[in-house]
Amino acid sequence: MRTTLRRIGNSQGVLIPAPLLAECGIQDEIELHLEGKKIVIEPVQQPRAGWFDGYRAEDDVDVWQQLPPDADSEAWEW
Incomplete structure (x- = not known):
């Protein structure tokens, strides 16, 4: 697909079709x-997208x- 650059203020832009x-x-x-040129x-x-996909709380x-x-009845030693 070929398209042209369009001036947008001091920059240039490209219209990308919705599909x-x-x-x-x-x-x-x-x-x-950039990858090379x-x-x-x-x-x-x-971030973390999909971490809980399929998670069921039950x-x-x-x-x-x-x-x-x-379990925690013994005295702790420091």
Whole structure:
């Protein structure tokens, strides 16, 4: 696909078609960087994205409840 640069104030910009942005998963923010003489545009990845995908609270085991009642009854030595 070819397109042209357009003047935007003192800079230049490129219009990217919406279907192309959707295919790449780009919404509002992007990351720009150079690879040699190429400009690479990537979607911003949210930190820790997907960490809790598939998590179900009802499957979570509370390990503190599994301790015997007198587990902390001994005096601590410092």
